[in-house]
Amino acid sequence: MITTKGIFKSFAGKTVLSGIDLDIKSGTVFGLLGPSGAGKTTLIKIITGQLGADSGEVHVFGKNVKDLTGDDKKQIGIMMDDHGVYDRLSVADNLKVFCDIYGIPYSGIGKALEEVGLADSAKKPAAKLSKGMLARLKLARVFLIEPKILFLDEPTSGLDPMTMKYIHRLIKARRDAGCTVFLTTHNMEEATVLCDEVALLNEGKIVERGQPSEICRRYNHQKKINIHLKTGGDVSFAHDAESAGEIGRLIEQGRLETIHSSEPTLETVFIELTGRKLEAEEEIRYA
Amino acid sequence: MRNAGVIFKKQLKDTLKNKTVLIQFIMFPAMTLLMENAVKIPDMPELFFTKLFSVMFLGMAPITSAAAIISEEKEKNTLRVLMMANVKPWEYLLGVGLYVWTLCMAGAGIMATGLPASDIPFYLGIMAAGLVISVVIGACIGVFASNQMSATSLFVPVMMVFSFSPMLAMFNDKIEKVARVFYTQQLRVLMNQMSFEGIKTESILILVVNAVLAVVLFFAAFRKKGLE
Ligand SMILES: Nc1ncnc2c1ncn2[C@@H]1O[C@H](COP(=O)(O)OP(=O)(O)OP(=O)(O)O)[C@@H](O)[C@H]1O
Ligand SMILES: [Mg+2]
Numbered sequence: 197m198i199t200t201k202g203i204f205k206s207f208a209g210k211t212v213l214s215g216i217d218l219d220i221k222s223g224t225v226f227g228l229l230g231p232s233g234a235g236k237t238t239l240i241k242i243i244t245g246q247l248g249a250d251s252g253e254v255h256v257f258g259k260n261v262k263d264l265t266g267d268d269k270k271q272i273g274i275m276m277d278d279h280g281v282y283d284r285l286s287v288a289d290n291l292k293v294f295c296d297i298y299g300i301p302y303s304g305i306g307k308a309l310e311e312v313g314l315a316d317s318a319k320k321p322a323a324k325l326s327k328g329m330l331a332r333l334k335l336a337r338v339f340l341i342e343p344k345i346l347f348l349d350e351p352t353s354g355l356d357p358m359t360m361k362y363i364h365r366l367i368k369a370r371r372d373a374g375c376t377v378f379l380t381t382h383n384m385e386e387a388t389v390l391c392d393e394v395a396l397l398n399e400g401k402i403v404e405r406g407q408p409s410e411i412c413r414r415y416n417h418q419k420k421i422n423i424h425l426k427t428g429g430d431v432s433f434a435h436d437a438e439s440a441g442e443i444g445r446l447i448e449q450g451r452l453e454t455i456h457s458s459e460p461t462l463e464t465v466f467i468e469l470t471g472r473k474l475e476a477e478e479e480i481r482y483a
Numbered sequence: 484m485r486n487a488g489v490i491f492k493k494q495l496k497d498t499l500k501n502k503t504v505l506i507q508f509i510m511f512p513a514m515t516l517l518m519e520n521a522v523k524i525p526d527m528p529e530l531f532f533t534k535l536f537s538v539m540f541l542g543m544a545p546i547t548s549a550a551a552i553i554s555e556e557k558e559k560n561t562l563r564v565l566m567m568a569n570v571k572p573w574e575y576l577l578g579v580g581l582y583v584w585t586l587c588m589a590g591a592g593i594m595a596t597g598l599p600a601s602d603i604p605f606y607l608g609i610m611a612a613g614l615v616i617s618v619v620i621g622a623c624i625g626v627f628a629s630n631q632m633s634a635t636s637l638f639v640p641v642m643m644v645f646s647f648s649p650m651l652a653m654f655n656d657k658i659e660k661v662a663r664v665f666y667t668q669q670l671r672v673l674m675n676q677m678s679f680e681g682i683k684t685e686s687i688l689i690l691v692v693n694a695v696l697a698v699v700l701f702f703a704a705f706r707k708k709g710l711e
Contacts, residue, residue: 269569280560297565
């Protein structure tokens with residue numbers, strides 16, 4: 197559905213993307229992960245034709261992006277992280293503008309608002325919406341056109357966990373209806389639960405890719421079992437037969453409080469690969 | 484082309500909600516009605532306020548509102564969404580321009596109510612032409628500025644020069660000599676003659692030069708900044 201070959205891009209001599217190859221299958225949720233400034237937004241802009249690459253090729257719907265017709269573009273929904281809404285217009289009027297542009301009947305508005313849970317706020321001016329509602333309005337705006345491909349640049353950044361989960365459900369429902377979704381995030385947990393496939397972008401290169409669970413398994417070379425004792429101490433054991441006896445004894449003696457095996461998460465994989473923490477910036481912001 | 488209509492319609496919906504722009508459309512027409520009916524000074528030229536305020540309105544409202552609308556849309560990143568939806572820059576600018584022009588013409592229609600019926604076609608004709616120049620100047624500022632703040636700092640001086648110089652020119656000859664190169668002052672002169680026969684070649688020439696300059700500046704701004 198979406199393929200890129202050897203995408204290079206630099207701004208004023210600073211290389212942002214160096215050789216990005218992607219192949220995104222139809223009907224999947226693809227997550228592009230990477231720290232702030234990695235070039236995620238830049239890559240979306242290149243794939244959607246908003247920005248030219250220095251070299252490389254992008255194909256969408258099997259066509260070079262440069263050759264996409266107006267009709268092709270009408271099947272692509274794009275939500276960039278900085279996109280705005282008309283503050284003074286009501287929620288419904290905001291959508292009407294885009295119905296008019298795309299030639300969609302207004303009857304689609306009710307359905308789109310229903311889908312994102314904003315039906316009760318249709319008459320509210322967009323300026324009066326909460327952050328989560330605003331995010332859902334922007335989603336309704338791209339859902340409206342019933343796209344075959346959705347590009348979502350950080351669709352849940354800065355939202356509360358409830359809204360985040362809600363949006364995850366919406367995105368999955370779209371995928372189940374046959375839509376291909378390309379999203380970016382720096383939230384590893386989100387990527388794990390939401391994406392069928394992810395690629396980790398760091399310093400201009402894709403450093404790892406695949407299904408989240410499969411990536412984690414691949415990096416499960418520590419294989420440790422961590423035990424928290426009732427007395428408060430922590431012990432960790434190797435994941436092998438030798439440890440079984442000792443762990444069994446702890447259970448028999450009733451000293452065991454909790455027990456976990458340490459599977460890597462996307463987060464720990466990323467740190468291992470890059471020596472960088474992905475959300476460091478966000479943590480500072482929320483500290 | 485259809486998208487220009489969509490933009491026009493969107494702006495129309497925003498009119499009553501957008502107080503800063505709305506006041507531009509209403510202020511001078513309302514003041515004209517008020518002053519013409521309330522103030523009667525002996526020896527005052529006929530329809531003094533209508534003519535004076537018409538030219539001030541023309542030099543102020545379209546420049547301010549076109550620049551404000553475009554720069555707001557840039558600042559709030561709604562313009563990008565439109566471009567993404569395949570609205571062409573010229574469709575957008577045409578929609579906004581037509582909207583501003585139409586509402587200003589409606590204002591001119593209100594101001595024309597005090598005129599003798601025979602003068603109305605001439606009055607509306609020169610208002611229509613002058614408003615086009617002002618809309619282009621406003622759009623030029625809107626395109627050039629990247630946010631509302633910088634648009635304001637640009638359109639305030641420009642709008643002051645064009646809308647106040649005809650008034651100041653009445654009181655000061657030196658100002659008149661400078662002001663006569665502005666389209667607003669020429670429209671003020673035409674407004675006083677109020678007939679197609681009396682139009683001097685000089686006025687036409689100055690109007691054309693003003694219009695050409697506005698268009699050239701507009702394209703220069705557009706080439707430099709686009710609608711990003
Ligand atoms: N138009 C531009 N001109 C110059 N530099 C740019 C431009 N756009 C992006 N950059 C630079 O490219 C790099 C990647 O930016 P980009 O916005 O793609 O990162 P990102 O991964 O989306 O980050 P974030 O998670 O913060 O959104 C940054 O260093 C940025 O400063
Ligand atoms: Mg980004």
